[in-house]
Amino acid sequence: MYFARSFFAYMALWFLLVACRSSNKNNSISFSILQINDVYEISPISNGKYGGLARIATLKKQLLAENPNTIAVLSGDFLSPSMLGNVEINGKKLRGKQMIAALNAAGIDLVTFGNHEFDLNQEDLLERIQESDFQWMSTNTFRQYGDSARSDIRPFQDKNGVDFPTHYLWKVSSLDQKKAFKLAFLGVTLPFTKKPHVHYDDYFEATSKELKKLEGKTDVVLALTHLNAQDDRAYARAFPIIPLLMGGHDHSAMELIEGNTRIVKADANAKTAYVHRCVYHLGSKKLDVISQKVVIGTRLAEDPAAMRKINYWKQLADSALRSQGFVPDEFLCQIKTPLEAQEVLVRSSQTNSAQLIMRAMEANMPPSDLIILGGGAIRLDDVLHESITQYDVLRLLPFGGAFLRVHLKGSLLEQILNDGEKNSGTGGYLQRRYAEYTGDSWKIRGKALNPTKTYTLVINDYLMTGQEKRLGYLTPQNKDVVRIDPIQPSHKDIRKTLIAYLRKIKIVD
Numbered sequence: 001m002y003f004a005r006s007f008f009a010y011m012a013l014w015f016l017l018v019a020c021r022s023s024n025k026n027n028s029i030s031f032s033i034l035q036i037n038d039v040y041e042i043s044p045i046s047n048g049k050y051g052g053l054a055r056i057a058t059l060k061k062q063l064l065a066e067n068p069n070t071i072a073v074l075s076g077d078f079l080s081p082s083m084l085g086n087v088e089i090n091g092k093k094l095r096g097k098q099m100i101a102a103l104n105a106a107g108i109d110l111v112t113f114g115n116h117e118f119d120l121n122q123e124d125l126l127e128r129i130q131e132s133d134f135q136w137m138s139t140n141t142f143r144q145y146g147d148s149a150r151s152d153i154r155p156f157q158d159k160n161g162v163d164f165p166t167h168y169l170w171k172v173s174s175l176d177q178k179k180a181f182k183l184a185f186l187g188v189t190l191p192f193t194k195k196p197h198v199h200y201d202d203y204f205e206a207t208s209k210e211l212k213k214l215e216g217k218t219d220v221v222l223a224l225t226h227l228n229a230q231d232d233r234a235y236a237r238a239f240p241i242i243p244l245l246m247g248g249h250d251h252s253a254m255e256l257i258e259g260n261t262r263i264v265k266a267d268a269n270a271k272t273a274y275v276h277r278c279v280y281h282l283g284s285k286k287l288d289v290i291s292q293k294v295v296i297g298t299r300l301a302e303d304p305a306a307m308r309k310i311n312y313w314k315q316l317a318d319s320a321l322r323s324q325g326f327v328p329d330e331f332l333c334q335i336k337t338p339l340e341a342q343e344v345l346v347r348s349s350q351t352n353s354a355q356l357i358m359r360a361m362e363a364n365m366p367p368s369d370l371i372i373l374g375g376g377a378i379r380l381d382d383v384l385h386e387s388i389t390q391y392d393v394l395r396l397l398p399f400g401g402a403f404l405r406v407h408l409k410g411s412l413l414e415q416i417l418n419d420g421e422k423n424s425g426t427g428g429y430l431q432r433r434y435a436e437y438t439g440d441s442w443k444i445r446g447k448a449l450n451p452t453k454t455y456t457l458v459i460n461d462y463l464m465t466g467q468e469k470r471l472g473y474l475t476p477q478n479k480d481v482v483r484i485d486p487i488q489p490s491h492k493d494i495r496k497t498l499i500a501y502l503r504k505i506k507i508v509d
């Protein structure tokens with residue numbers, strides 16, 4: 001098989017490592033962990049080249065054939081956001097329902113929360129949990145039932161009414177079933193998405209308490225972490241007893257070493273996965289780990305059973321989208337230069353994908369001084385090549401939403417632009433058109449920003465709600481907002497605006 005061939009060198013290294021540690025194979029136990037993180041699409045991306053949960057299902061089965069002691073884990077972020085998750089079926093958005101079905105089919109065993117799981121309201125989140133065949137687990141994230149009183153904070157519960165564990169204990173056996181050791185997984189989530197029904201314990205304090213509870217009850221502790229890389233490093237320094245952190249949130253594959261701890265993250269949308277082949281030596285009580293990044297591409301077959309599940313949801317969504325006036329497979333235009341829409345870029349630098357969207361916004365508005373778009377509105381986390389279809393637009397802007405023409409004081413505009421720069425790395429980073437930072441001041445269309453002047457700004461409607469990071473003051477009630485023009489029909493759905501614009505231009509340079 002392709003997978004076995006591609007891993008020959010790593011398998012050779014693995015067996016050599018085992019032999020060096022112990023001449024007696026019966027004195028060690030081996031197991032494998034398949035890791036993915038930040039998965040929002042059930043199907044392949046990049047015109048079918050990468051990703052797809054049916055390919056993950058195939059990889060899981062190959063690993064099980066190689067070693068029955070195999071577990072598949074997901075380090076958070078899978079219920080939101082996605083294009084399919086925002087499709088309405090019988091008047092209700094899917095809100096990750098399709099993801100749960102696909103992850104069940106893919107053979108995922110264990111997950112922890114990512115911050116985007118809490119994009120969902122309480123009702124939808126609890127429904128998704130009930131539909132899960134896999135185990136949820138969290139060390140620092142709990143359900144908030146009432147006010148902030150500690151007595152109202154309890155674990156979320158699975159479909160059988162059983163509390164989510166604060167760690168997951170896996171008994172790993174030798175092939176002859178005569179020897180075993182206990183492996184514990186912790187799961188921590190950054191307190192990024194605040195909702196009334198969610199409570200976050202400090203993940204350092206929660207981990208300290210959990211490690212004390214696990215003393216004498218387990219041989220090895222590993223962690224699923226949904227933190228940014230910098231916080232993963234701090235976590236590893238604080239808890240050197242944990243040899244492997246399987247992380248998420250950053251969306252880009254990385255393998256970092258902090259002290260004796262390895263921090264590993266795969267690419268988002270299952271473009272890659274990590275396979276951790278582990279050997280625990282019963283005598284020395286040492287754990288050896290060989291980690292290998294696997295490209296989830298066309299050379300991995302799609303598991304037929306998983307594909308049937310995935311195709312069901314794709315067809316259901318396709319029908320619903322057509323009823324809403326979309327034609328998902330319609331070709332819109334050609335692309336000369338690949339459109340960069342990776343989350344790591346749209347949340348930290350100006351990108352050509354955002355410029356294209358803002359050009360479409362501009363074409364549908366009277367003349368204005370500048371256009372801004374929240375980086376968090378762009379959720380494709382991919383690069384578009386060669387052509388754009390309606391489906392690509394729907395993936396690019398899954399939340400849709402309107403855009404507005406706002407008249408505001410220059411002093412307020414300057415504050416918005418400054419705070420947008422401070423939001424680098426988050427969804428509150430501002431993509432902008434006709435606004436340039438010169439190092440110590442802003443220029444609007446080549447002229448220095450005048451704090452006393454009134455400017456016209458085209459902006460996506462979410463940014464005017466005051467809900468974005470550092471932009472809580474940006475609401476219609478702000479005294480420096482002079483006027484907001486009425487929303488025209490062509491401004492109500494930014495996706496339809498972009499679709500019409502792409503049809504018209506036919507080629508994106």
